[in-house]
Amino acid sequence: MPDAGAPQPTSPTDASLMARIVSQDEGALAALYDRYSPLVMAICVRVLHDRDDAEDVTVDVFWEVWQRADRFDVNRGSALTYLTTLTRSRAIDRRRSLTARGVDRTRSLNPSFDAPVSTDAPLPAMVSAENQQLISDALKALDENQRQAIECAYFDGLSHSEIASHLNKPLGTIKTYIRTGLQRLRSALRRPRAEGETNA
């Protein structure tokens, strides 16, 4: 599977930035922020449907990276995966907290702030051109039903029965969409590693 965090030749790698952040290097945090904050913000907007809340969570995510960079283990995955997983988790936590207080974040309050999902979206600059093509093709491999169901689970934190209710489809159908969609995505992202290629 491709590591989307593979570096361009002259930029520090994500792993090196994370190691410097452990040593309390502010410049490294700033570099990581500049590199990935648009992606982190896009995830937050997609989950929270509100720009102010999305910015709050974006700042919180990088603050947590600063405080707990020692938890990142390069052997378990790339810094990009670590960031997107952390962001999703914190954004869904915030959404649930808002919902518990009666604030509805299940619908977009301002459609122009929603980050649209696109198969042609520019990937972060740290993703190599080869991997960009692979990831773009992999996302295109999902059909609309599969993408919708997986996004409801991933970005909205819904269970399969909630997704079935939300999309007005049978439960078994939703399970199939998610299962086959992820299997397709997994297969599309698998490829033999080139000799000497390593994770960032």
Added chain:
Amino acid sequence: MTCNECEELLPLYAAGALAPADAERVRAHLASGCASCAAALAEYEQALSHLPLGLVPTPPSDAARRTLMQRVRDSKRATTKSTPVAVELKPTEARKQSRWTYGFWPYVISTVVLLAIGATVFEGVWVYETGIKNDDLQAQIEKQQGELQQKDVALSSLREIAKSNQLKLASFKATDPKSQARGRLFWDEQHHRWHVYVFNMTPPGKGKVLELWYITPDQRKFPAGTFNVDEDGNGKIIADLPADVADIQLAAITDEPMGGSQQPTGTIQLVSEVGTK
């Protein structure tokens, strides 16, 4: 749970879309150390992590960056203030110290030599014991992490019960009058889910497991999942009910062969009249 069953559920588990009961079964299978399922899960999670790359990047405002970096600088300043600062001696104190020092050093050197000899003797024992203690600590940490994870699941279940807009409560009674076993059933009608908690049950025998059933007024019995109890006889199960099920009259718990049965074969341990929908 077999690897085939787990593999079927892994994509849903990775996406966080599994019902709690099934998620717990998958978690238990992974915790048993199944390397192939763990590797498959890692691939699904990696695949999912690419989903955000389909979003159009949205730069935050400049103010957000300033807020973050200010927070970082403030925290570094706070850390620096609490760091002890070396105290400079005043001249008279420095002279007193130097008179005391010349007479003191031979004793210091001989003490250090003696301590060094003693330390080499005990070093091997200390390293060995520290190694053992680190292994113990690691095992304790892993055990506590497992317990915390279980508590997380339990809390998540309770939170779900509390949030439901349509909740019914029923009690289980033991069919054997001498038994101390009892149970509670929370029926979340909004999400078509049962949360069942049992207490003081006699653990099923070797090769057996407890199974939950829902029973319709015409006595048709449907399996709702298997579970076990701890050494105190306490256990729980969260069961999803089909949304299109007709009336449910009873809930029952029997002991069945490991893996469960399609129809009850064992003794009914607990039964609850849950009424009709």
